[in-house]
Amino acid sequence: MLIPLSWLKEYVDIKIPFQDLARKLSGAGLAVEKWEEKDGDIIFDPEVTPNRPDWLSVYGIAREIAAITNSKLKVQSSKSQLKTQNLKNPLEIKIVPNYEIVPRITSVIIRNVSVKPSPEWLQKRIKQIGLRPINNLVDITNYVLWLYGGLLHVFDYDKIHGHQMIVTLAQGGEAFRSLDGLDYNLPKGAIIIKDADRIIDLLPLKGGENTSSTNRTKNVLLHSVVVDPVITRRTSQSLGLRSDSSAVAERGLDPNSTPIAVKTALQLILECAGGQMASEIIDHKEKEFKPWVVKMGHLRQEEILGIKISPPEVKNIFERLKLKTTIKKLKNDSIYYVTIPTFRNDLHIEEDLIEEIGRIYGYNNFPKTLPFGPIPTSTVAYVRNYDLEYEIKQILASFGYSEIYTYSLISEERLNKLGIDSTKVLRVDNPISKDYEYLRPKLLGNLLEALKNNLPNFDEINLFELGKIYQGETLNKVNEKYSLSGIISGTRFYEAKGVIEALAKDLQINYNILPANKQIIEYWDQPNRAAEIVSSNRTLGYLAEINPIMLTRWGIKERAIYWEINYELLEKLVNKKRVYRSLPNFPATTEDLTFTILHKVLVGDIMTTIKEIDDFISTVSFIGVYENNYTFNISYQSLSKTLTGEEVAKIREKIIKVIKEKFQASLKS
Amino acid sequence: MNKSMEEELIRLKNDALAIIWQTKNLADLENLRIKFVGKKGKLTLLLKELPKLEISERKRLGILSNDIKKAIEQAISETKQKILGEKTEQKWFDVTLPGILPPDGHLHPITHILHEVLDIFKSLGYQTTETHEIQTDFYNFTSLNMPADSPSRDTQATFYLDTRGTKVTPGEILLQTQVTSMQVPIMKKTKPPIRAVMPGKVYRVDSVDPSHAFDFWQIDGFVLDKNIHMTDLLGTIEYVLRKLYGQEIKIRFDATNFSFVEPGVQAYMSCTICKQKGCPFCKHTGWVEILPAGMIHPSVIKTAGLNPKEWGGFAFDLGLSRAAVLKYQINDLRVLTNPDLRILRQF
Numbered sequence A: 001m002l003i004p005l006s007w008l009k010e011y012v013d014i015k016i017p018f019q020d021l022a023r024k025l026s027g028a029g030l031a032v033e034k035w036e037e038k039d040g041d042i043i044f045d046p047e048v049t050p051n052r053p054d055w056l057s058v059y060g061i062a063r064e065i066a067a068i069t070n071s072k073l074k075v076q077s078s079k080s081q082l083k084t085q086n087l088k089n090p091l092e093i094k095i096v097p098n099y100e101i102v103p104r105i106t107s108v109i110i111r112n113v114s115v116k117p118s119p120e121w122l123q124k125r126i127k128q129i130g131l132r133p134i135n136n137l138v139d140i141t142n143y144v145l146w147l148y149g150g151l152l153h154v155f156d157y158d159k160i161h162g163h164q165m166i167v168t169l170a171q172g173g174e175a176f177r178s179l180d181g182l183d184y185n186l187p188k189g190a191i192i193i194k195d196a197d198r199i200i201d202l203l204p205l206k207g208g209e210n211t212s213s214t215n216r217t218k219n220v221l222l223h224s225v226v227v228d229p230v231i232t233r234r235t236s237q238s239l240g241l242r243s244d245s246s247a248v249a250e251r252g253l254d255p256n257s258t259p260i261a262v263k264t265a266l267q268l269i270l271e272c273a274g275g276q277m278a279s280e281i282i283d284h285k286e287k288e289f290k291p292w293v294v295k296m297g298h299l300r301q302e303e304i305l306g307i308k309i310s311p312p313e314v315k316n317i318f319e320r321l322k323l324k325t326t327i328k329k330l331k332n333d334s335i336y337y338v339t340i341p342t343f344r345n346d347l348h349i350e351e352d353l354i355e356e357i358g359r360i361y362g363y364n365n366f367p368k369t370l371p372f373g374p375i376p377t378s379t380v381a382y383v384r385n386y387d388l389e390y391e392i393k394q395i396l397a398s399f400g401y402s403e404i405y406t407y408s409l410i411s412e413e414r415l416n417k418l419g420i421d422s423t424k425v426l427r428v429d430n431p432i433s434k435d436y437e438y439l440r441p442k443l444l445g446n447l448l449e450a451l452k453n454n455l456p457n458f459d460e461i462n463l464f465e466l467g468k469i470y471q472g473e474t475l476n477k478v479n480e481k482y483s484l485s486g487i488i489s490g491t492r493f494y495e496a497k498g499v500i501e502a503l504a505k506d507l508q509i510n511y512n513i514l515p516a517n518k519q520i521i522e523y524w525d526q527p528n529r530a531a532e533i534v535s536s537n538r539t540l541g542y543l544a545e546i547n548p549i550m551l552t553r554w555g556i557k558e559r560a561i562y563w564e565i566n567y568e569l570l571e572k573l574v575n576k577k578r579v580y581r582s583l584p585n586f587p588a589t590t591e592d593l594t595f596t597i598l599h600k601v602l603v604g605d606i607m608t609t610i611k612e613i614d615d616f617i618s619t620v621s622f623i624g625v626y627e628n629n630y631t632f633n634i635s636y637q638s639l640s641k642t643l644t645g646e647e648v649a650k651i652r653e654k655i656i657k658v659i660k661e662k663f664q665a666s667l668k669s
Numbered sequence B: 001m002n003k004s005m006e007e008e009l010i011r012l013k014n015d016a017l018a019i020i021w022q023t024k025n026l027a028d029l030e031n032l033r034i035k036f037v038g039k040k041g042k043l044t045l046l047l048k049e050l051p052k053l054e055i056s057e058r059k060r061l062g063i064l065s066n067d068i069k070k071a072i073e074q075a076i077s078e079t080k081q082k083i084l085g086e087k088t089e090q091k092w093f094d095v096t097l098p099g100i101l102p103p104d105g106h107l108h109p110i111t112h113i114l115h116e117v118l119d120i121f122k123s124l125g126y127q128t129t130e131t132h133e134i135q136t137d138f139y140n141f142t143s144l145n146m147p148a149d150s151p152s153r154d155t156q157a158t159f160y161l162d163t164r165g166t167k168v169t170p171g172e173i174l175l176q177t178q179v180t181s182m183q184v185p186i187m188k189k190t191k192p193p194i195r196a197v198m199p200g201k202v203y204r205v206d207s208v209d210p211s212h213a214f215d216f217w218q219i220d221g222f223v224l225d226k227n228i229h230m231t232d233l234l235g236t237i238e239y240v241l242r243k244l245y246g247q248e249i250k251i252r253f254d255a256t257n258f259s260f261v262e263p264g265v266q267a268y269m270s271c272t273i274c275k276q277k278g279c280p281f282c283k284h285t286g287w288v289e290i291l292p293a294g295m296i297h298p299s300v301i302k303t304a305g306l307n308p309k310e311w312g313g314f315a316f317d318l319g320l321s322r323a324a325v326l327k328y329q330i331n332d333l334r335v336l337t338n339p340d341l342r343i344l345r346q347f
Helices: A005-009 A018-027 A058-068 A120-128 A136-148 A229-239 A244-251 A257-273 A298-305 A311-320 A350-361 A386-398 A412-418 A444-454 A493-506 A548-553 A567-573 A603-613 A645-663 B002-022 B026-037 B042-047 B055-088 B109-123 B179-189 B230-245 B298-303 B320-328 B333-337
Strands: A035-038 A041-044 A094-096 A104-111 A151-156 A164-169 A175-177 A183-185 A191-194 A199-202 A220-226 A282-285 A292-297 A324-329 A334-340 A462-471 A479-489 A512-515 A525-535 A538-546 A560-566 A589-596 A617-626 A629-636 B134-136 B173-175 B194-203 B215-225 B251-256 B261-270 B287-296 B312-319
Touching (some): A005 A041, A018 A058, A058 A311, A104 A257, A136 A151, A136 A244, A151 A199, A292 A350, A298 A311, A298 A350, A386 A462, A386 B109, A444 A462, A444 A479, A493 A525, A493 A538, A589 A645, A603 A617, B002 B026, B002 B042, B002 B055, B109 B194, B109 B215, B109 B320, B215 B333, B230 B251, B230 B261, B230 B320, B287 B298, B320 B333
Antiparallel strands (some): A035 A041, A104 A220, A151 A220, A324 A334, A462 A479, A512 A525, A525 A538, A589 A629, A617 A629, B134 B173, B194 B215, B215 B312, B251 B261, B287 B312
8 A cells, every 4th residue: 555655644643764664654554665755745655454444545554653753643524614505406316234344334315516627636646556547436435445444435316226135144155246347246244335227336445437437427425434354355256356455344344434435535536526415414323433442461461562651651652553541550550441443453451561562662772681480390291302303304314315305295296106196196176287296205205306406417316205294095194294204326236225224223213124015015115125123013114126117207217215114113112211232241252154055045034143143143234145155244242251163163053053944045165 | 515505595585585575564574684694594594503613614604604694684774775765665645536425415505594594593592393384263363362353464364174074164274374373272271481483384375486385484482471671672673683693793773563562662673685785685675674563562462361461571583484595695595495405415
């Protein structure tokens, strides 16, 4: 909403430079960050918060300026008394109000107007506020809307069938053509005015073409309304109609805005379009709209703001804001009784008034403190261990992985490429595009895409993401959880495995990496190169070479290894406790044993088997395989004595026997 | 006899010199010295035979053996110099050759800034919580004093989840538009006093361009206690921003309105990108909006089942994506969601 500085100056003395004024207004909550210097004037473009309909008007802003600069506000206009001597042949209108939806409707009829271009001063104002001058009647309604925030509309009186106006709600589906020639299909519950036959107004958004004023119009009906803000918002949203009028109406109109708006517009019409009043000012209202009183305690104010301010200063701030205040002194406190005018519908509770003190006092003048009192010791609900997350990420980065953050919303196409049925994936109803429609059930797709995009620039790529995935086919079974997944280029399966092993070791998680069960090998796995990471009989994750078919779908010509870890399970398995074990007092005996095994065998199985043969076997490691000869390095150690050659020989014999039998192996001498 | 002794002396010399010149280390060389010219060395033993010879022979062979001793000693000395020389002499060595790099991994800028922010809040006694991206309308809006049809919802265009095939009312389940959605759930389940920060990803219906995104990171925090003032909020904001951006930044507070606080403030910080000279990022104002905040609205405390006369506090919200952009002078928000290693390797 554009506000010319010269217009503000008609209502309040402004002695400070406009930049300082803008700064002060912003500090008090009316953000004036943008302005334009135009033809010797300054045009402010303030941003008005949803709680302040009164700031959507020149007069409202002038009132704020008067308060923050402590200067005098000129009284609202309509100084001349409206002459009613021409009411010899009054024109009739029958208005049927509906106070539930339109609490107030104030009207007047004027005869013999001349519709013509506005005088120059008015056209200038209309242009300054970013509108196009149309004719004197329309320009005047816009002028008064800007000045006082009152909603006005002019009807061609002679076109109102039956000279009756019935306020009601649309049934839904009615056709309506607005005065700017656009056709609307009205939503159910929109506020409308009907004459004897037709819909003539969509309140407060658009007047009807059927009763709009034209150059031939002679007699007009001018009215100003107060409408229900919620209905207005719904209607304007469903029709996609946002206007300056709807902005004021949605925030809540001042119920006492209609008489002043009508009187001001009437006077201007008589001045600029001639004519005479053909009716009294007809004011239909639900009730008298009276100011209300809000009580505020001085101690409460001190508790919330934390500043020292005296009761007279508080009273002064309120009075500058046109809030009449009386103070009642108690023994330990002072109570303020503050009268709230109807244009301040944002002030209802004690805290609202406290905010008025704060913003006029100026937050930049507040001292800065930190909360006093003990730091809470009980664990907060929904606590999450971000330190662990950071530690894990750092470990992965130290192993050469780079962290990525990708979109949680992905396309159906991406799901299809992953072989995931999109009907079983959570979806947003109003995606911004097809590219961002489904909530990712897996990180794999985004990692593949990231790999692909990096391949032209890098030979070796290691990426990981720790992010949310969203499972559960329907909303009833939503399961939003963390997944930790990585992807690396090439066939470096054992490098990927090594990273997982090192991570597990660092976090002290017992695990086993086994060939993945055929039942659970998914579409993306390369069947004989897929492993399952198992811990405490639960699946901690998967590690696999990606199926070449899948890679082809993504247009990736290289091979790639992927791993994913159920992060929430990982969090539970992590053991941060470190217990020192003293160094062994007795030396270990170490030797290599080589077995010849002629058929395919899992080295992991052999190692596990050896380890379990005797308690004195302290470590088993795999040295390598050469032409069916598998070499293991075995350490024998006791914590309580030095093992003798005979003792070691006994264990060795046991190993040879077990491995021979279990794996049809022979010891290579 | 004499002839043979002469031959023996010469052979000894040849043997000794051959071995000495081949020697590569000082210990072996010392052994050789002992072996040939030591007190019980071969040459010494041979010389002990000299007195048995005729005078003329004794003289001739005496001179010869003396020469041989000198030759061996010289060879030892030269070899010693050679060995020492090899150790100390500068072989060609290029320190400017590139180092062998350890694996090159990097954390995401959001992770970096989140860690920094959490560290600061931890030092102030805050605990960190989870947030739920899939959230109910109630906790995201209504519980925060933003009822349906309130214009305060306008700035938070919302993604709603598809409810087909469920009994859920359309519009009921959404993607959180603000991590503030965790405030009431936390308050409901935690016995005050509370100091909590809640980082998370939020979603708003918006286009994707250099300054807009439909998802971004936020961290909210709140304190619920007795006797908490606006001055505590302002002090906390100032402390956190200075820790994060340095003591030299300027901070300004404007009044503003958010439904879930009363009073509300907006913290502005001097633009770290242009140092207040004016740039597109701060829209040439020299200031950037960084932290909206306020005193928790009594109706929010009531909704959480607590008595607002007994408990009060403040709440604030820091846009992490925005904070990262400011911290690392990123000129395009899309950089944060672009998994390009050429970007990631800068962090």
